[in-house]
Amino acid sequence: MIQIIDYGAGNLKSVACALEKLGQDYQTIKYPEEIADSAKIIFPGVGAAGNAMRKLTESGFAAKIPQLRNPFLGICLGMQLLSGFSEESETTCLGIINGQTKRFPESVKIPQIGWNRVKIKKDCDLFQGLPDDSYFYFVNSYYVSAPEKFVLGETSYGLDFVSACKKMNFYGVQFHPEKSGDIGLKLLNNFCKLC
Amino acid sequence: MLILPAIDIINGGCVRLTKGNYSEVSKYSLKPIDAAKKFINEGATFLHIVDLDGAKIGRPVNYKQIFEIAKDLKIDVQVGGGIRKYTDAKFLLENGVRRVVLGTSFVEKPALISRLTKEFGNDRIAISLDLKNGKLMTKGWNKNNLINIPDIIDLLKKLQIVYVIITDVEKDGMLEGPNLKNINIFVKSGFKVIVAGGVTSKNDIDNAEKAFAYGCIIGKALYEGKIELRQCFKNNLAKRIIPCMDIDNWRVVKGINFQNLKDAGDPVALAKFYSEMGADELIFLDITATIEKRKTFCSLVSKIAENINIPFTVGGGIRSLEDVSRLLNSGADKVAICSYALTNPEFVKEVATKFGAQCVVISIDAKKTEKGWEVYINGGRINTKIDVVEFAKEMQKLGAGEILLNSLDSDGTKKGYDVELLKAVSSAVNLPIIASSGAGSEEDFLKAFRDGGADAALAASLFHSKKLLITDLKKYLLKNNVTIRI
Numbered sequence: 001m002i003q004i005i006d007y008g009a010g011n012l013k014s015v016a017c018a019l020e021k022l023g024q025d026y027q028t029i030k031y032p033e034e035i036a037d038s039a040k041i042i043f044p045g046v047g048a049a050g051n052a053m054r055k056l057t058e059s060g061f062a063a064k065i066p067q068l069r070n071p072f073l074g075i076c077l078g079m080q081l082l083s084g085f086s087e088e089s090e091t092t093c094l095g096i097i098n099g100q101t102k103r104f105p106e107s108v109k110i111p112q113i114g115w116n117r118v119k120i121k122k123d124c125d126l127f128q129g130l131p132d133d134s135y136f137y138f139v140n141s142y143y144v145s146a147p148e149k150f151v152l153g154e155t156s157y158g159l160d161f162v163s164a165c166k167k168m169n170f171y172g173v174q175f176h177p178e179k180s181g182d183i184g185l186k187l188l189n190n191f192c193k194l195c
Numbered sequence: 196m197l198i199l200p201a202i203d204i205i206n207g208g209c210v211r212l213t214k215g216n217y218s219e220v221s222k223y224s225l226k227p228i229d230a231a232k233k234f235i236n237e238g239a240t241f242l243h244i245v246d247l248d249g250a251k252i253g254r255p256v257n258y259k260q261i262f263e264i265a266k267d268l269k270i271d272v273q274v275g276g277g278i279r280k281y282t283d284a285k286f287l288l289e290n291g292v293r294r295v296v297l298g299t300s301f302v303e304k305p306a307l308i309s310r311l312t313k314e315f316g317n318d319r320i321a322i323s324l325d326l327k328n329g330k331l332m333t334k335g336w337n338k339n340n341l342i343n344i345p346d347i348i349d350l351l352k353k354l355q356i357v358y359v360i361i362t363d364v365e366k367d368g369m370l371e372g373p374n375l376k377n378i379n380i381f382v383k384s385g386f387k388v389i390v391a392g393g394v395t396s397k398n399d400i401d402n403a404e405k406a407f408a409y410g411c412i413i414g415k416a417l418y419e420g421k422i423e424l425r426q427c428f429k430n431n432l433a434k435r436i437i438p439c440m441d442i443d444n445w446r447v448v449k450g451i452n453f454q455n456l457k458d459a460g461d462p463v464a465l466a467k468f469y470s471e472m473g474a475d476e477l478i479f480l481d482i483t484a485t486i487e488k489r490k491t492f493c494s495l496v497s498k499i500a501e502n503i504n505i506p507f508t509v510g511g512g513i514r515s516l517e518d519v520s521r522l523l524n525s526g527a528d529k530v531a532i533c534s535y536a537l538t539n540p541e542f543v544k545e546v547a548t549k550f551g552a553q554c555v556v557i558s559i560d561a562k563k564t565e566k567g568w569e570v571y572i573n574g575g576r577i578n579t580k581i582d583v584v585e586f587a588k589e590m591q592k593l594g595a596g597e598i599l600l601n602s603l604d605s606d607g608t609k610k611g612y613d614v615e616l617l618k619a620v621s622s623a624v625n626l627p628i629i630a631s632s633g634a635g636s637e638e639d640f641l642k643a644f645r646d647g648g649a650d651a652a653l654a655a656s657l658f659h660s661k662k663l664l665i666t667d668l669k670k671y672l673l674k675n676n677v678t679i680r681i
Binding site for chain 1 (some may be wrong): 197215235238239240253271310316343425428431432434435476497504505523524525526528548549550551552554597606625626627650651656680
């Protein structure tokens with residue numbers, strides 16, 4: 001069972017559609033009490049960090065998430081919120097991955113919109129069977145600067161930034177697997193297969 | 196590979212190297228923090244700071260400048276220059292410095308190195324090695340007793356060192372590029388090698404990367420303008436090809452000529468087809484956009500979202516937050532706001548604040564006049580007299596995430612995008628630009644990307660009529676060195 005956290009930041013339809021295509025059993029949840037022990041959690045997000053953290057705090061997810069031991073996947077803003085702090089409206093985040101979320105340099109167009117390559121830095125279940133340097137769809141103005149030991153994948157956009165990371169049961173991807181065609185579906189499927 | 200721009204500090208100032216005159220270090224007008232800011236703006240994520248005064252007297256002195264950069268700018272820095280005591284290294288490491296660089300003291304004081312690696316972790320310590328003819332140069336140590344590389348490696352391994360900074364110019368002072376052979380020896384021995392010295396061109400950087408170096412320090416070449424920092428950082432973002440579909444009551448209209456589709460006018464079937472052909476994104480414009488048809492359009496959007504898994508934008512008659520919310524909840528990724536952005540610029544801000552800049556595409560109809568390019572509305576019937584470039588800048592300020600740039604002059608001509616218009620807008624704003632109107636051949640796309648600075652290019656009838664297949668177009672662009680997703 002996959003549970004998608006709905007905290008009112010962005011639409012969940014794309015993630016739901018992708019899981020539907022994969023034939024996965026899923027549900028969206030609005031309260032931390034709904035989290036099932038056996039579930040895998042997807043934590044999507046678009047929009048601004050400040051607003052999202054406010055909503056997570058109000059709903060009680062902010063306190064609950066760091067304690068989870070379920071396989072957990074933060075997508076885009078969902079990955080950034082795993083960091084300790086975001087430059088976007090100077091927001092204190094969940095602090096699961098010790099690192100900061102920073103804005104792209106002025107030398108590139110912001111936001112980054114489009115397909116970019118992910119260089120796999122460490123073998124892991126999430127990228128199982130996916131070719132190195134595959135294209136994924138990105139939409140972001142900020143990126144997570146995380147310690148090397150948590151880095152799974154890197155992407156070049158005016159600088160090399162962390163596009164996939166992992167700490168214990170927490171995975172983060174800066175791109176949108178649900179919008180990245182077949183390769184994105186494969187990655188989501190890999191996540192669904194985690195135990 | 197990590198690129199580390201170098202900042203050399205003397206007397207609290209940054210060693211300012213005037214063009215072609217490295218020895219002239221008399222002007223300290225550039226503050227180290229300003230140099231750091233400049234590098235960060237150009238893409239740097241890690242800086243290499245050398246306290247030259249410290250190096251001279253054997254203990255760091257320019258702490259204020261170093262901490263200003265490390266703490267206030269929150270950037271990773273490694274610092275070298277005169278760090279010879281435990282207390283000095285500790286002070287730096289506990290005040291925001293990511294890594295300290297120690298020089299030849301490692302052969303003199305192995306105990307110091309051991310203590311630091313044990314206490315702070317070996318990723319916080321780097322050893323700087325000056326090599327010449329395969330041997331370690333040790334200043335102030337026994338000059339006649341040069342150490343061979345295998346012996347250095349043994350010693351470093353014993354001390355559990357991982358990061359080494361290697362300065363090795365085969366022909367001393369000739370700036371002929373780093374000596375890759377020795378870099379290779381260290382890489383193969385398991386070290387993370389940061390190449391310093393002799394890096395004078397983009398080619399040197401590429402070679403260091405090929406030799407699997409972990410990082411590359413660039414100093415002199417940067418200041419002398421031989422290397423432009425922003426060009427050292429790769430950008431693999433692909434240019435996007437976007438088919439656009441005009442929708443009227445659940446049908447794609449205009450220029451459809453597909454024989455192999457069961458129902459060529461069905462937007463869902465066409466969306467799937469384009470997605471399989473390798474389209475990077477899709478745009479659907481509701482051309483009637485009446486209130487009663489809006490509901491139908493939302494169900495269509497929903498159906499599209501269920502059938503494809505690449506991003507798509509929807510537009511046509513969007514005038515309220517409720518419109519936006521309904522379309523995004525139906526599964527669209529972005530909304531294109533057209534003339535309403537002109538009469539109600541505040542609306543752009545509201546949408547960006549509520550849903551994020553990434554979903555706001557501003558569609559501009561531009562036409563050349565004697566004053567430049569002006570924004571038109573009502574399908575080109577009304578000239579608003581608003582300058583296109585100024586309007587695009589205004590939209591960026593209000594929170595637009597992307598500009599869809601239509602040219603009324605080239606629309607329907609099939610003679611190519613308006614490259615001059617693209618150039619004017621793409622150089623004025625720092626937003627992605629989607630070129631639109633006028634595509635007639637694969638070369639037109641190349642020109643829009645290469646000459647116009649467009650980030651994406653849109654076409655409708657050219658694709659619908661099957662005169663150009665996206666697969667062929669992508670092959671052509673790839674052959675012409677455009678970054679394209681295949």
